[in-house]
Amino acid sequence: MQKPLPSPAPPAPPLEFDDLLTFAAWLYYVDGLTQSDVAQRLGVSRASVVNYLQDARTRGIVSIRLDPAAASRIGLARRLAERFGLVAAHVIPSIAETAGSDAGRPDRRIGTAGARILADMLKPGDTVGVAWGRTVLAAARATVASEIKGLTIVQASGSSLSTDDFSPELCTSLLANQLGARCLNFHAPVVLSSRALRDQLLAEPSLRRQFEHIRAADIILFGVGDIGPGSTFAASGMADAAELAQLRKTEAIGIVIGRLIDAKGEAVASDLDARIVGISLAELKQVPVRLCLAGGAHKRSAIAAALSGGCATHFVTDATTAEALLAGK
Structure with a gap:
């Protein structure tokens, strides 16, 4: 029986993003993707995306301002x-x-x-x-x-x-x-x-x-x-x-x-x-x-x-x- 082909590797972040954390933050906060969509795009778990977004806020990459x-x-x-x-x-x-x-x-x-x-x-x-x-x-x-x-x-x-x-x-x-x-x-x-x-x-x-x-x-x-x-x-x-x-x-x-x-x-x-x-x-x-x-x-x-x-x-x-x-x- 032929083995299924391996899934393609997730695309690497564009050069303007230095890591997955920044890329995830952009997809979620700017492009408006859901956490599940971001996870699928990056080839990681949804839990990882939650951690990325939390880290982005902690490191000041993302700041949330209440009007x-x-x-x-x-x-x-x-x-x-x-x-x-x-x-x-x-x-x-x-x-x-x-x-x-x-x-x-x-x-x-x-x-x-x-x-x-x-x-x-x-x-x-x-x-x-x-x-x-x-x-x-x-x-x-x-x-x-x-x-x-x-x-x-x-x-x-x-x-x-x-x-x-x-x-x-x-x-x-x-x-x-x-x-x-x-x-x-x-x-x-x-x-x-x-x-x-x-x-x-x-x-x-x-x-x-x-x-x-x-x-x-x-x-x-x-x-x-x-x-x-x-x-x-x-x-x-x-x-x-x-x-x-x-x-x-x-x-x-x-x-x-x-x-x-x-x-x-x-x-x-x-x-x-x-x-x-x-x-x-x-x-x-x-x-x-x-x-x-x-x-x-x-x-x-x-x-x-x-x-x-x-x-x-x-x-x-x-x-x-x-x-x-x-x-x-």
Whole structure:
């Protein structure tokens, strides 16, 4: 039987590298190869590569510098989590907003960060509740196309009459499409004309099944809004100008998935709230993972209220908002 030919010897390092240690460091830190790839390239074990890289740091061939700004953001995230009892907080750098450009818009940037964090959370068979708003829509748009087995995306509130592109049904369907998931949209308006009609509609079997899915959610994705005249809430068509003016005279300071909250993050009773079709604050707080995406100067009081009230377990924001929240501004 013919003996197999011996494997070819590993290539020698180029002349500009004086030893394997330097060559290994270059392949790993500059070319971005994995330790296994480096080991294969050099014809050594992965353990040898680990030793090479450690020696490179010890001898000063490789120096690792932690960006002070990144370290500061890590500190802000840790302090936010401690301050508001969060499982985790994530803080992205702040950049100035530029007129006519989306580059500095907090909703776009926070939504993009939230999409990446959500992707790391998802598991096969999960049910994900989805709210609405500009930041949630940005997250849906930034989600990388993939398929997770048995994933269900469910709309957490009724549909909006808004003509803008941040409606609940769009946020839900877009995210489901990106993830190759089953999509459950709400076939009912978010606000009805009377409480009696809402109660009657919620007795329908199809909507009862929708709420069963919402209550069974493993994760819920939502934002926080204010109730000012330029807010998403005002643009959503949930309340007319007279109702909005009246609501601003109450203790309401913000809105979470269509529900008004006060400074403590508690629900504010109102005629509007009694006519809403969607998840309640109490139901929201029963979802195991509650990923809140929010930022912006005009929302800081509303965000602080939502976090203080325990609406979120995980929070994504920008550094300027994080600093303001920690300073109590």
